[in-house]
Amino acid sequence: MSNAIEKRLEEIRDKFASFTDPDDKWKFLLDLAKAHKGMDASLKAEKFIIVGCASTMYLVPSFDGEKIHFEMDVEGGTTNPLISRGLGCLALQVYNDMTPADILSVDPAFFQQIGLNVGLSPTRSNGFASLVKQIYLYARVFAALAKK
């Protein structure tokens, strides 16, 4: 695991450890969601929809030969799925602009270890797991492409 990703994980671990109120976690996710700029509508193709999310979540990867950049957005029809968007932002805080090797070096159980799943609804929990799974899938594909 590289220093860069270790540092990111440490920061997130510290952030979650600093929460004293159960609502702190949700407020943190809401803040991430509110600060998120979304993505260009032209990128929102059906092939980029994460299967298994209750909301419509798009994850668009791009690979520059070294690092993978992700664009993410969530649409919820008439609602504003801030928690889902916040979860997406959290995933990007860990994995965005990292090398495939760095991404694959992270144990997905990290999110459970920091307590993300505590109080998370099963639907969102499943959606987040689908998102992380998709990120690892892209990392494997780009890692294979980089070897060629």
Added chain:
Amino acid sequence: MGFSFLNGKSPFDEAEERLEAGETVNGKPKMPKAPVMGWQDGVFLLVIIGLVIGGYQYYQYAKKKSADAFAACDALYVATESDVAKFAEVEVCYEATWDLGFVSDSLEVVRQNRIGEVEDLRNAQKDLYDAVNADLTKGDSATALKKVSAYTGPVLLYGGAKEDWESLVKAAAEFEVAEAARIAAEKAAKEEAERLAAEEAAKAEAEKAAKSKKKGRKAKK
């Protein structure tokens, strides 16, 4: 009639007029006193004060409206403890809060979590609905309808699935009545068979006893 609290002139105009009229102090022209604030500044200040007060009033109004709307949704949510059907109303209530001008972070957390809870319930019912349909496809309608009868959660499915579910609930109710009648008939038949068997046994026992009595008498003779 027009109204002007400055009689149509600015304080500078008045001072200039006095100077032109030769008003002097100790032989020197009387200098106009500079006003504390120009009239434009005063008007601007009034507008700012109006905006601040208006903004504050609107903020208070929006805050109260939001608190009232969320309190109504909260009451519905509490009511789900005794009536799960209220979950559909809870969802509608929270969906209506998207139009509110002010929602605090705490209320946002509550809204997101409760909408999430309704989503979970809907997904659980959707999974059950899929399982019921799979049973029906297999031809196992008894298992399918038993699953429908056993479901005690709210009906949160949409459109065609909701209509299907309601038909299944009716069918399950009829199935339950028919099943109860079948079980009752089976029980009655079993009881009747047991009664007849007991009668037969008693009769046989009585005949046996009579025969042995008769035999005993013959032996004595």
